[in-house]
Amino acid sequence: MDKREVAKAYITHLGNGNVEEVLALFNADGMVDSPLYGIKRADEFYLELNSDTANSELSLLGIFEEGDSEDIALYFRYKWTLKSNKIVEFDVVDIIGFDDQNKIAKLKIIYDTVVARKLVAEL
Secondary structure (H helix, E strand, O other): OOHHHHHHHHHHHHHHOOHHHHHHOEEEEEEEEEOOOEEEEHHHHHHHHHHHEEEEEEEEEEEEEOOOOOEEEEEEEEEEEEOOOOEEEEEEEEEEEEOOOOOEEEEEEEOOOHHHHHHHHOO
């Protein structure tokens, strides 16, 4: 898969809650930097996110690349239903850094956590 295909697969698998398929897109040392969960290994992050999640709906709004950069930015709308059945919606930018095998080496998540932080703290 090329970088754009990996990015689209990431959105699909994340929306479906398929942690195994999401993790298959990462390399063995893949890391996630989240404003809500901190910096974690990808497997730790997605297992924690999955345990807090009842449902996810993602709407891809754009994929942005810079020439020969190894990074892609995904812009999407995230409707997140937590285990408490409370729902929070927000726009997200994920910056994906790839290795030379088009595996995700690092993923930085950017979004406003004001509402989400409060709801996750209540879990």
